[in-house]
Amino acid sequence: MVCGLTSCLGSGAAGGLFSSAVQFFAATQCLVGETWPKDSVLQNGSRYDFIIVGAGTAGSALAARLSEVANFSVLLLEAGGDPPIEAIIPAFRETLKASSVDWNFTSVENNITSQALKRGIEQQPRGKMLGGSGSLNHMVYARGFPSDYHEWASIAGETWNWTNVLKYFMKTEHMTDTNIVNNPELMVYHGRGGAIEVSGTNEVMFSIKKFLQAFEELGFKTVPDMTYPNSIGAGCFSHTIRNGERDSSLRALLNNANSTSLHILKDAFVTKIIIENGTAIGIEAVKDDEKFLFYADREVILSAGTFNTPKLLMLSGVGPSEHLRSLGIDVVADLPVGSNLHDHAMVLAFLVADNGTCVSDEAENSMEAIKYLYDRTGFLAKADNMAAYLPLSSSEPTVPEFALYPTCIPQFSPFRSGCLTLGLNEDLCTELHNLNQEYELVTIAAVLLKPKSRGKVELNSINPFDDPLIYAGTFSEEQDLDHFPRLIKMAWSIADTNYFRSKNARVIKPWVEACSNLTESAWIKCMSRAMVTSAWHSVGTAAMGTVVDGDLKVLGINGLRVVDASVMPKIIRGNTNAPVVMIAEIAADLIKEHYSVSRTGTNLNNMTIGNLTASSMPNISQPNINLADVIENNDMINSSLIEVEITNVEIITTTDRQSDIDDTVNVA
Numbered sequence: 001m002v003c004g005l006t007s008c009l010g011s012g013a014a015g016g017l018f019s020s021a022v023q024f025f026a027a028t029q030c031l032v033g034e035t036w037p038k039d040s041v042l043q044n045g046s047r048y049d050f051i052i053v054g055a056g057t058a059g060s061a062l063a064a065r066l067s068e069v070a071n072f073s074v075l076l077l078e079a080g081g082d083p084p085i086e087a088i089i090p091a092f093r094e095t096l097k098a099s100s101v102d103w104n105f106t107s108v109e110n111n112i113t114s115q116a117l118k119r120g121i122e123q124q125p126r127g128k129m130l131g132g133s134g135s136l137n138h139m140v141y142a143r144g145f146p147s148d149y150h151e152w153a154s155i156a157g158e159t160w161n162w163t164n165v166l167k168y169f170m171k172t173e174h175m176t177d178t179n180i181v182n183n184p185e186l187m188v189y190h191g192r193g194g195a196i197e198v199s200g201t202n203e204v205m206f207s208i209k210k211f212l213q214a215f216e217e218l219g220f221k222t223v224p225d226m227t228y229p230n231s232i233g234a235g236c237f238s239h240t241i242r243n244g245e246r247d248s249s250l251r252a253l254l255n256n257a258n259s260t261s262l263h264i265l266k267d268a269f270v271t272k273i274i275i276e277n278g279t280a281i282g283i284e285a286v287k288d289d290e291k292f293l294f295y296a297d298r299e300v301i302l303s304a305g306t307f308n309t310p311k312l313l314m315l316s317g318v319g320p321s322e323h324l325r326s327l328g329i330d331v332v333a334d335l336p337v338g339s340n341l342h343d344h345a346m347v348l349a350f351l352v353a354d355n356g357t358c359v360s361d362e363a364e365n366s367m368e369a370i371k372y373l374y375d376r377t378g379f380l381a382k383a384d385n386m387a388a389y390l391p392l393s394s395s396e397p398t399v400p401e402f403a404l405y406p407t408c409i410p411q412f413s414p415f416r417s418g419c420l421t422l423g424l425n426e427d428l429c430t431e432l433h434n435l436n437q438e439y440e441l442v443t444i445a446a447v448l449l450k451p452k453s454r455g456k457v458e459l460n461s462i463n464p465f466d467d468p469l470i471y472a473g474t475f476s477e478e479q480d481l482d483h484f485p486r487l488i489k490m491a492w493s494i495a496d497t498n499y500f501r502s503k504n505a506r507v508i509k510p511w512v513e514a515c516s517n518l519t520e521s522a523w524i525k526c527m528s529r530a531m532v533t534s535a536w537h538s539v540g541t542a543a544m545g546t547v548v549d550g551d552l553k554v555l556g557i558n559g560l561r562v563v564d565a566s567v568m569p570k571i572i573r574g575n576t577n578a579p580v581v582m583i584a585e586i587a588a589d590l591i592k593e594h595y596s597v598s599r600t601g602t603n604l605n606n607m608t609i610g611n612l613t614a615s616s617m618p619n620i621s622q623p624n625i626n627l628a629d630v631i632e633n634n635d636m637i638n639s640s641l642i643e644v645e646i647t648n649v650e651i652i653t654t655t656d657r658q659s660d661i662d663d664t665v666n667v668a
Helices: 005-009 013-031 057-066 090-096 146-156 162-172 206-217 305-315 321-326 368-375 415-422 426-436 478-482 484-496 498-502 520-531 577-594 658-664
Strands: 047-053 074-077 173-175 196-198 234-236 262-265 269-276 279-287 290-302 345-353 386-391 400-409 440-448 456-458 469-471 506-508 560-562 607-609 639-645 650-655 665-667
Touching: 047 057, 047 279, 057 074, 057 262, 057 577, 074 290, 146 162, 162 173, 162 577, 206 234, 206 386, 206 400, 206 484, 206 498, 269 290, 269 305, 290 305, 305 456, 345 484, 345 520, 400 484, 415 426, 426 440, 440 484, 478 484, 478 520, 484 498, 484 506, 484 520
Parallel strands: 047 074, 047 290, 074 262, 173 196, 290 560
Antiparallel strands: 234 386, 269 279, 279 290, 345 440, 345 506, 386 400, 400 440, 456 469, 607 665, 639 650
16 A cells, blocks of 8 residues: 555645655756857858856856957857756765766776776776766865966966966855865965855764764875965865855856856767868867858857867867878867876775765765755765875975875765766776775875876867777886875875774775786885776876967967866876866956957046046046045945056955945946
């Protein structure tokens, strides 16, 4: 007999109340969602000022910023469609990998590394939907460190130095993590009032607290801000989450773009850049089995990502001449497209511990959905990532070269599916799954942040629908592998700290046939070579200095730029999502300046600041005039800096009360 709702709850007052409550929570699931941009109705052969290929992290931000200019017409094409509801709820981030909204890229087996992974290949999940990988990543807010951008500046010019890129990080950021907001020393490096919220949580998971204690015992300093450039240690990351929902460049920027000159075409697969007489004039695309041609009067901009951007360039004749000619492709520009591929190298270390180590209660977890539906709180609203950064040597104590990312997995968890998604082979996943039936698992991802090894991306064929060939190149430089004995032993040492020792934690050495009968350090190197995988932060395949210049223009081709992670000449020390947004922000300003357009579109002649008008201000023909003295007595503005930079016709504000500035600076 099936027990109906009414018979379960009764027909009295209590039954009515509880029945209403159940119906309320059933209905609220419909409120979890987003109104995504609609497909534009476009005519084949139509023209735009700018065509942007790829509505991922960079493309979404760039399209939104260019659409701020009223006389710019922008076409944004995306190969995927709308993100599913799981892309909104932070805790469901893992469910999107290896799904229909993932490109499901993999590396080419080389019969040397990653042989303990399934088919000897590395998984490379990338988002195939609006928002791209920003719709399925872990939402970790990391920037890299000043030394990363010193390297960029030495290659591509001072646009990319730390001082300048910091301004752009702060421009997009709305920092609300109270661990940072309440610390003036930290807030010097953070923005308020930007489009993307960067939040924290005061409810740190029990296991995270225990990991932080363990790292303290091992000599790591606990730090409140993992992006702080002057100190490294162990700590919790801030995340791009707003009110319990993912806050990507798609949701924060593109979804809020209000311009009739912005046109978006989803499920549109771009197959080629049209290049005539050394100038990019448009693109070819396929949608619903129909071929479309769209033309760009100013620029074609590739934001298709580290794998698809070089693929599209090479299909269009821009790339290594020998490789292109081998496929019968006419060479338009001989450039090292696809080379310089590199990524953070990651090897997993494993511990087992007594049940209860992770302190997870299934009955409590079953209430998390109700919490989330009610007020967007609880476990589903969080991404509680942490790490410990390690320097290479004591001579550079604030420059991390390695990171440890620990995770506690409760007994009887659905670990096997995640293990296979990560790419470990069936035997290893079965071994670990069986251990998880008896113990709780602790995994520590040991990551090399600044690898010297390089791989490449090549075309599989001239068929644009074929995935590119990804030669990961992991550990092609032996010195990268040499670091891992020290790193894995550091991960194992967590088992010797007080709490984990009390839970009988011990090291598990997974069976890797090729690594039997070796000394410990030799075994670690062998195991690391066999189990290494990508940390899913690949960069560099259309790098500044070799493929594009410091303004992100493709060398030797007019009207063609690249704006995505592929332009990074060297990988930064950390997750790459926020730096990609920064690249898009800089690109937007470079483009606006190139076409003599104000970065903000502000007309100074029609500006009022508080009770001041343009006519009553000092002579603003001088660049960088500081208006602080002019408005210091205006109590409507609480500003640490208001500056007019006439060369770019820009208003720069840094304030603790952004809303006051927004209310005070009125543009007619």
